[in-house]
Amino acid sequence: EVQLLESGGDLVQPGGPLRLSCAVSGLSLGPYSMSWVRQAPGKGLEWVSVVAGGSGDTYYADSVKGRFVISSDISKNTLYLQMNSLRVEDTAVYYCARLIQNWGQGTLVTVSS
Amino acid sequence: DIQMTQSPSSLSASVGDSVTITCRASQGIRNSLAWFQQRPGRAPKPLISTVSILQSGVPARFSGSGSGTEFTLTISSLQPEDSATYYCQHYVGYPFTFGQGTRLEIK
Numbered sequence: 621e622v623q624l625l626e627s628g629g630d631l632v633q634p635g636g637p638l639r640l641s642c643a644v645s646g647l648s649l650g651p652y653s654m655s656w657v658r659q660a661p662g663k664g665l666e667w668v669s670v671v672a673g674g675s676g677d678t679y680y681a682d683s684v685k686g687r688f689v690i691s692s693d694i695s696k697n698t699l700y701l702q703m704n705s706l707r708v709e710d711t712a713v714y715y716c717a718r719l720i721q722n723w724g725q726g727t728l729v730t731v732s733s
Numbered sequence: 734d735i736q737m738t739q740s741p742s743s744l745s746a747s748v749g750d751s752v753t754i755t756c757r758a759s760q761g762i763r764n765s766l767a768w769f770q771q772r773p774g775r776a777p778k779p780l781i782s783t784v785s786i787l788q789s790g791v792p793a794r795f796s797g798s799g800s801g802t803e804f805t806l807t808i809s810s811l812q813p814e815d816s817a818t819y820y821c822q823h824y825v826g827y828p829f830t831f832g833q834g835t836r837l838e839i840k
Contacts, residue, residue: 655829657777665769665777665820667829679827682734719824720767720782 622646622722626714629727636706636731642699642716642724650674650694655719656701658712659726668714669701684710706731735759735823739832747840751809754835756821758802765825768797768806771834772817780819781806813839 628640640656656668669680669690678690689702699716706729713726736759746752756766764784769777779788781797784804794809808815816839821832 664818664834665771665822665831667822667831670827670829681828715776717777719822719829720779721788723776723778725776 622718624716624718624722624724626716626724626727629714629729631730631732632706633733634706634708634731637702637704638706638729640701640703640714640716640727640729642701644697644699644716647718648694649692649697649699652718654692654699655717656690656699657715657717657719657723658710658729659715660709660712663712666712671699703729708732734828735762735825735830737821737823737830737832739819739821739835741835742833743836743838745838745840746811748811748813750811751807752811752837754806754819754821754837756799756804756806756832758804758823761801762823762825764800765823766797766799766804767822767824768795769820769822769831770815770817771820772814777820808837811839815839 623645625643632638652673655670671690687705691700711731715726717723738757740755766784768781771777785797796807818834818836820834
């Protein structure tokens with residue numbers, strides 16, 4: 621059974637950094653594209669970023685480009701999202717996902733002073 | 734970027750009814766269309782990929798259809814546990830985008 625477990629969500633001040641982790645079990649990360657998706661309180665789903673399986677190419681939503689960095693550590697089978705220059709509007713539950721197959725339960729990031 | 738527009742934004746139906754949710758893409762997305770179900774307080778659950786392929790464990794009363802820019806999710810013989818918000822998403826190229834969601838209430 622594939623399981624994705626996010627961690628690292630926290631309360632952080634505007635302008636600060638935060639790194640999210642997603643530990644994956646039941647499949648090896650390398651061949652698969654893995655995404656981060658977020659959901660602001662009471663709002664819909666917003667795709668944030670992806671690391672493409674195989675090539676390792678990365679892509680970002682315009683709302684986070686230049687501030688967030690997605691990466692993966694194959695040896696640890698873990699996906700990361702480094703978030704810098706955080707804004708109040710980045711407040712959301714962040715999910716890691718192999719989009720059409722498996723999602724984690726999410727981790728809450730709150731950006732507030 | 735490709736925009737995804739769902740309709741209606743919300744609907745209410747009774748147990749045993751059938752409902753249809755529409756998702757329109759701002760340009761052709763071939764068959765790169767998925768549907769997700771999200772119950773309150775829960776993570777999204779993949780229902781359908783490639784327009785009409787049910788994910789493992791999804792009941793057969795869920796079905797998807799469409800092509801090009803217009804797609805539908807139909808839920809027949811509604812059950813109480815179908816009360817949720819439903820999202821479409823394209824994955825034809827980056828950035829992937831979701832529809833704004835359709836909230837389904839079971840009366």
